[in-house]
Amino acid sequence: MSTAAAVIELRRRFGRTQALDGATFEIGAGVTGLLGPNGAGKTTLLRILATVAAPDSGAVSVFGRDPSAAAQRVEIRRRLGYLPQDPGFQRGFSVFEFIDYVAILKEMTDRQQRHAEVRRVIDAVDLTSVSGKRVRALSGGMRRRVALASSLLGEPQFLVLDEPTAGLDPEQRLRFRELVSHAGEGRAVLLSTHQTEDVAALCQDVVVLDQGRVLFQGTPSDLSAVAAGRVWLADERVSGAELVWRTGEGRFRHLGLPPSGADLVDPTLEDGYLLLVGRFAEEAAA
């Protein structure tokens, strides 16, 4: 795998909370999904990769550059697009003005080219009709698209997206998939999300993070395979399974060790993720 970014033994503590506890992995070209429960350390990891925060210890490299060195950090930022979890917008900016403002900070000095690029990203997120409206007057989903548009400025070579689909309607999520899939062609995208369907649909690689540690890195099918032979359907709820829920068809989907003669089904990426995280939580508790 060609390496766009790498983290080695990354640690970061906030007071009593160990947000990152020796995380190590590499990201290559294409879309990499970052999965993990709340508090797993995903946002901290993304902020470090986006050069916004620094780790307490460990090494970070983006395109072979070290973000702790000022000059190299600027070089990384010139190739970076970052969508934070809770993007903020200054009062008074219209959609166009806000993205144009970010474009200036991205060192786009030619006014005509900058405006063309701003219009391109606004169109890419389907906001052309509201480009003159105040950002604060838009709905939460639209504001998220404004932030996404600003992260796409200049076709960055490394796109760091923290829960980009939160608040988007199904149509916009599909549009988003198209966008990210395009952005991942020959470039690197790190996508943190709770939507396992997005990961299954988009990602060539998946990293699962929990309690600041990397539990898994592999392909989506590798993650699904974690649950191979451990997912079955039954007409009744069977005790002893790790997780059970009633499906839309009225049958019970079970995760865990199946009883003999169980009606085994193909596992999904979500099944693999749930088993992995559930097992880790049990081990951690023990």
Add this chain to the structure above:
Amino acid sequence: MSAVLEAHTAERDTSGATWLVVLQLGWREGRRMVLSPVLLLVFGFFMLMAGVETVVEASLSLPSRASAYDFIFFVFALYAGLLFYISCHLVSSSARRAKAEDQLASLPLSPRARAAGMCAGVLLGPGLLTLAAVGALSTLGNDVVLTDGKSPVSGAELMQIVLIVIGGGLFAAMVATWLRFPGSLPLGFVTLVFGTVWMLNAERDPINTWPWFAPYLSSYAWSDAVWSLQGSHTWHAVYLAGLCGLAFCAVMFREREGRVRWLFVSAGVLAATAAAGALQL
């Protein structure tokens, strides 16, 4: 590494581009400072009051040169510095208040260059507007007789108006840069107002020179003073420019990287300001 990734890891030559970005950013920020709703509201109020005064005095004719001079002079000499302090602080602290700092921190323009853009905004927005107002005062002429019987102020004093407004804006940028918490705007405002009033009202005797050190228009600092200390309006303008420079240095000094260079620059500006402060007396 893939071919596309490889192609984009090559270093880019951006030498000289930063100042262009800072100027473009300054132009943008300056426009935000001048078009701040707070400011428009207050200027609207001034215009309304001027209009009401005209109606009350039943002089429904066009304002005379003297009254126009009076109006522009008092708005810019007495209030513009404080008003632009508010609008410049609102713009300077907008990213913090909107919780947009993470986004901005991931962009290539450094925090120091962004701060420089903010200071450029003070010059290109409030500074240019005040320069235009001062230009209007000059155009109105030195021969007008003002309503209080005073003569129009000199060229050096007119420049002091521009420097006071720029100083108010740079002081706001400094407060917003260093005091990154809610309430820093009123705290800085109160400090600025009461500090100035204290200096102006310091006991006036022949050896008390405090009013000269107030960040204020020199002729109004001692216009009704009983003491006879004389000074130079031109050096007071230089002194005010020095205060502006110190506020700018304080903004630049906020970032840790490259602080040593700014320490030397600040020391030079401080020495020049102190010298101008002494020479004005």
